[in-house]
Amino acid sequence: MNxxxxxxxxxxxxxxxxxxxxxxxxxxxxxxxxxxHNGAGKTTTMKLILGLLAPSEGQLRVLGQEPNNADVRRxxxxxxxxxxxxxxxxxxxxxxxxxxxxxxxRQQADQLLEQVGLAHAxxxxxxxxxxxxxxxxxxxxxxxxxxRLLLLDEPTVGLDPIATQDLYVLIDKLRQQGTSVILCSxxxxxxxxxxxxxxxxxxxxxxAVGTLASLRNEAQLPSRIRASGLQQREQVLQSLSVxxxxxxxxxxDSIEFTGSSAVKVQLLRQLLxxxxxSDIEILxxxxxxxxxxxxxxxxxxxxxxxxx
Ligand SMILES: Nc1ncnc2c1ncn2[C@@H]1O[C@H](COP(=O)(O)OP(=O)(O)OP(=O)(O)O)[C@@H](O)[C@H]1O
Numbered sequence: 001m002n003x004x005x006x007x008x009x010x011x012x013x014x015x016x017x018x019x020x021x022x023x024x025x026x027x028x029x030x031x032x033x034x035x036x037h038n039g040a041g042k043t044t045t046m047k048l049i050l051g052l053l054a055p056s057e058g059q060l061r062v063l064g065q066e067p068n069n070a071d072v073r074r075x076x077x078x079x080x081x082x083x084x085x086x087x088x089x090x091x092x093x094x095x096x097x098x099x100x101x102x103x104x105x106r107q108q109a110d111q112l113l114e115q116v117g118l119a120h121a122x123x124x125x126x127x128x129x130x131x132x133x134x135x136x137x138x139x140x141x142x143x144x145x146x147x148r149l150l151l152l153d154e155p156t157v158g159l160d161p162i163a164t165q166d167l168y169v170l171i172d173k174l175r176q177q178g179t180s181v182i183l184c185s186x187x188x189x190x191x192x193x194x195x196x197x198x199x200x201x202x203x204x205x206x207x208a209v210g211t212l213a214s215l216r217n218e219a220q221l222p223s224r225i226r227a228s229g230l231q232q233r234e235q236v237l238q239s240l241s242v243x244x245x246x247x248x249x250x251x252x253d254s255i256e257f258t259g260s261s262a263v264k265v266q267l268l269r270q271l272l273x274x275x276x277x278s279d280i281e282i283l284x285x286x287x288x289x290x291x292x293x294x295x296x297x298x299x300x301x302x303x304x305x306x307x308x
Pocket of ligand 1: 044
C-alpha cells in the first residue's frame with residue numbers, strides 16, 4: 001500500500017487554480033523531495049494530504065484511507081512552514097500539550113527533546129528560543145506519536161549547518177524504520193543524498209518526478225569531467241574527440257570535458273589510453289541543475305501558451 005496516492009487532483013481557491021491535475025504517489029518507507037518556486041503549490045499539496053483542504057477534482061488516499069479520517073490524522077506528523085508556539089510555555093510543556101492533543105505518551109516528550117538537541121533548554125520558555133530552536137521544537141512536535149507519514153515543510157529554515165545535517169541523518173533513520181516522508185524545501189544543496197525521488201512542481205503542475213538518475217537521464221543535461229596532472233595536455237586537447245563533447249584547458253595541466261552522460265565512459269576510455277592523469281573528477285548535473293532545467297522548461301511552455 002502506498003502511503004499517499006494522489007490521482008487527477010486539482011485545487012481551486014475561488015477562480016485561482018493552485019493545483020492542476022496532479023498525479024503523485026509516495027511509497028511506504030520512501031522519502032520524496034517536493035520542490036518548486038514560490039507559489040508552485042507545495043503547501044497546498046501538503047494541506048490536501050493533511051485533509052485541511054478538499055480537492056476540487058480528483059481522488060486522494062492517505063495511508064489507505066480518506067485524508068481527514070481521525071485515525072489517519074493520528075498517524076501523520078506535520079512540521080509547518082514558520083512554526084508558531086505559545087511563547088509563555090516551555091519546550092517541555094509545549095510537547096506535553098501536543099502529546100495530549102495527539103494521544104501520544106507524555107514521556108515521549110523528553111526523549112524527543114533529547115533527539116532534536118533541546119534537552120538543555122527543555123524548561124526555558126519558548127519566547128527565549130532562537131529561530132533554529134523553535135524549528136527543532138517543531139520537528140519534535142511532528143515526531144510525537146511515532147507517525148507513519150511525516151510532512152516537513154521547509155524543515156531546515158533557521159537551522160545551522162550542523163543541525164541541518166543532523167536533521168537529514170534523522171530523516172535517514174526514520175526512513176530505515178519505515179516512515180514515509182515528504183520533504184518540501186527551497187534548500188537543494190545537500191538534500192539529494194537523503195531523498196529517494198524528487199518531484200518538481202511549477203505553476204501548479206507536476207513538471208517532473210523520479211529518482212535523480214532517471215531525471216538526469218530524461219533531462220540529458222551535460223556532465224563534466226575534469227582531468228588533472230596530464231603529461232601531454234595539448235595533444236589530448238587536439239586529438240580527443242567524442243561526438244557532442246567539448247573540451248577546454250584548465251590551469252596548467254588540466255582539461256575539462258563537457259558532454260552527455262552517454263559519452264562519459266567513451267571519453268574516459270580515450271583519455272586513459274592517451275595520458276595518465278593524476279586525478280579525475282566527474283561532475284554530474286546536480287539537483288539544482290535539474291530544478292533549474294525543469295522550472296525554466298515549464299516557464300517557456302507557459303509563455304508559449306500565453307502567446308498562442
Ligand atoms: N488561501 C488561499 N487563497 C487564495 N489563494 C491561495 C491561498 N493559499 C494559497 N494560494 C495561492 O495558491 C498558489 C499555491 O500556493 P502554495 O502556498 O501552495 O505555494 P508554495 O509552493 O507552498 O509556495 P511557497 O514556496 O512560497 O511556500 C499560490 O499562487 C498562492 O498565492
